[in-house]
Amino acid sequence: MLTYVIRRILILIPMALIISFLVYLGLELTPGDAVSHMISPEMMASISAERLDALRVSLGLEQPFIVRYWIWLQGMLQGNFGYSTAGGVAIHAILADRLPATLELSAVALVFSTIFGCVLGVISALKRGSTTDNVLTVTGMLGVSIPEFFFGLVAILIFALKLQWLPVGGRLLPGYDSYWDHLPHVIMPALVLSIMMTAGVMRYARSSMLDALSKEYIKTARSKGLPEWRVNLLHGFRVALTPVIVLIGFRLPVLIGGSVIIEQVFQWPGVGSEFISAVRSQDYPLVMMIALLSVMAVLTASLLVDILTALIDPRVRLDK
Amino acid sequence: MTQDQDVALSVKNLKTFFYTNKRCNKAVNGVSFDIKKGKTLCIVGESGCGKSVTASTIMQLLPTLSRIEEGEITYHSENGDIRIDQLERNGEKMRSIRGSEIAMIFQDPMTALNPVYTIGFQISESLKYHTDLTRTQYKTRAIELLRDMGISLPESRVDDYPHSYSGGMRQRAMIAMAMSCSPKILIADEPTTALDVTIQAQIFELMDTLKKEHGTAIMLITHDMGVVAELADEVAVMYMGNIVEAGTVDEVLRNPTHPYTRALLASIPVLGKGKHQDITAIPGSTPDPYDRPNGCQFADRCAYRIDACDVMPEETQIGRTHRVMCWRHEEVGANAAE
Numbered sequence: 001m002l003t004y005v006i007r008r009i010l011i012l013i014p015m016a017l018i019i020s021f022l023v024y025l026g027l028e029l030t031p032g033d034a035v036s037h038m039i040s041p042e043m044m045a046s047i048s049a050e051r052l053d054a055l056r057v058s059l060g061l062e063q064p065f066i067v068r069y070w071i072w073l074q075g076m077l078q079g080n081f082g083y084s085t086a087g088g089v090a091i092h093a094i095l096a097d098r099l100p101a102t103l104e105l106s107a108v109a110l111v112f113s114t115i116f117g118c119v120l121g122v123i124s125a126l127k128r129g130s131t132t133d134n135v136l137t138v139t140g141m142l143g144v145s146i147p148e149f150f151f152g153l154v155a156i157l158i159f160a161l162k163l164q165w166l167p168v169g170g171r172l173l174p175g176y177d178s179y180w181d182h183l184p185h186v187i188m189p190a191l192v193l194s195i196m197m198t199a200g201v202m203r204y205a206r207s208s209m210l211d212a213l214s215k216e217y218i219k220t221a222r223s224k225g226l227p228e229w230r231v232n233l234l235h236g237f238r239v240a241l242t243p244v245i246v247l248i249g250f251r252l253p254v255l256i257g258g259s260v261i262i263e264q265v266f267q268w269p270g271v272g273s274e275f276i277s278a279v280r281s282q283d284y285p286l287v288m289m290i291a292l293l294s295v296m297a298v299l300t301a302s303l304l305v306d307i308l309t310a311l312i313d314p315r316v317r318l319d320k
Numbered sequence: 321m322t323q324d325q326d327v328a329l330s331v332k333n334l335k336t337f338f339y340t341n342k343r344c345n346k347a348v349n350g351v352s353f354d355i356k357k358g359k360t361l362c363i364v365g366e367s368g369c370g371k372s373v374t375a376s377t378i379m380q381l382l383p384t385l386s387r388i389e390e391g392e393i394t395y396h397s398e399n400g401d402i403r404i405d406q407l408e409r410n411g412e413k414m415r416s417i418r419g420s421e422i423a424m425i426f427q428d429p430m431t432a433l434n435p436v437y438t439i440g441f442q443i444s445e446s447l448k449y450h451t452d453l454t455r456t457q458y459k460t461r462a463i464e465l466l467r468d469m470g471i472s473l474p475e476s477r478v479d480d481y482p483h484s485y486s487g488g489m490r491q492r493a494m495i496a497m498a499m500s501c502s503p504k505i506l507i508a509d510e511p512t513t514a515l516d517v518t519i520q521a522q523i524f525e526l527m528d529t530l531k532k533e534h535g536t537a538i539m540l541i542t543h544d545m546g547v548v549a550e551l552a553d554e555v556a557v558m559y560m561g562n563i564v565e566a567g568t569v570d571e572v573l574r575n576p577t578h579p580y581t582r583a584l585l586a587s588i589p590v591l592g593k594g595k596h597q598d599i600t601a602i603p604g605s606t607p608d609p610y611d612r613p614n615g616c617q618f619a620d621r622c623a624y625r626i627d628a629c630d631v632m633p634e635e636t637q638i639g640r641t642h643r644v645m646c647w648r649h650e651e652v653g654a655n656a657a658e
Binding site: 221222223224225228238239313315 | 379381410414415416417418419420423424426428431432433434435436437438445446449450481483494497
């Protein structure tokens, strides 16, 4: 087990290198270079070619691609993520600003959807065919099929514009920075994101639970005279948990990458909305960095899922 | 049938029906038998004849869309009779009988054990709910049980998960689990169907030992006549939800008086008779359970069919223990004796 984890982490290193290389290559293939981003087109026209070349040499841009990649990678490893071209701000400063907002929103949604999704899914499976199950199934299908932005807009329309209970969007108003001041702001986006995610977990937990309950060992457990809660939870849910863990695990990257759509709809200043504006303003270094972070988050999440699966299911052996 | 001291469980005119899409499947349609202490009752019959449903009914382990329509299941416990059919399905009383008084082992040990718990844990679950043992004693008892069931190195195997057990070992572990609280009755639902022949013999030997040592009454469901001849004290032959013939092993196997029993026996290949022996298969197939014939259920496939068979034959007691449901049992019996 331990050797497997260590090996998986070691495998992560070459994968991360390859991905960083591809991302850097992608940046290289975009039109223009750092100089053309730094200088406005009007000025560019009035500057002589020699001065531009001198500028390129001073920035190290005359060196071959591989060498530049190597220098960039060294910078990365030392925590120097580069600078945003739209404003020259250090990328790590932007991320330090945006990540807490994304974490705040996603963590709430992830915890909420895991707990409620599992509970509702199990109830739905245990009361299969009942009114409760049917209502939950229909609601779940709606939750899975309605697009997030639509759900978000409807929520804004009702709770912010008609009822005026909650603010339309944003995270902090200027001058208000205590936690209680921004609590009203987080409620609606967190709930909308949670409900969307809960629906998926619920559907998944329900079918996985039904599958487990139809197994012969459930009958064995009953034949031993165990009480129903023990049969359902210890024998049914315990086995049904594995696929649910996988689903939740693959949602972990949301913690880093944020939900692009929800953040946009609610003007939430997280990584997701920053990503959109970076793409719009062709801020390639920033796009690249966020993409790289998201990929790393996915890789880490899949490692976590593997380890968790092995921990809860003894049939999964990782040593092979 | 006389009620005597030796009866552990008696079933009278039991009817279990399944309801699907507003149709009714009379899976068990009026079955009566006794399970006697320290004896083995074999229930034989082809697939779908109601053997397993009978077993599940006794344990109250039926699926939701089925119910006991009629009849009595009486468990003669040391503290007086208990009417199992009147107990709530997963109620406290029923749960206290399951596992401790009546235990069950299933057809496929590959799926009957929970894959995410150790064998020791699954055995101790029974102990937890039915005995006064303490947590530390569970393991000692589990090891003891596994050793009794012939599992080598039980001290280390007790902490293993089912997937590292072989099929035969899993069934031994299942039996260990079932026997953990010394039940009075053990119901075995085709316990060896999923195992290979050499392991089958070992499992049956184990069950026979348990019967002799603990006086456990065994209800063994099988479709293997060889097993019946080997293990059974009494036999009940089921067809389409009815017991068509029942009696002691000698009565039923040596002197079958129901055409179905005869046909079953004639369809078994005999070792040593060579490749070219005649095996008589039973013609046709079982009727659709939703569209049953009116009279005798076997009539359409029966060589002895007469007009009277359009009416369900009554059960005839032809010996003290031997009973049969056939209008022409006398002729069939006479033919068998030839």
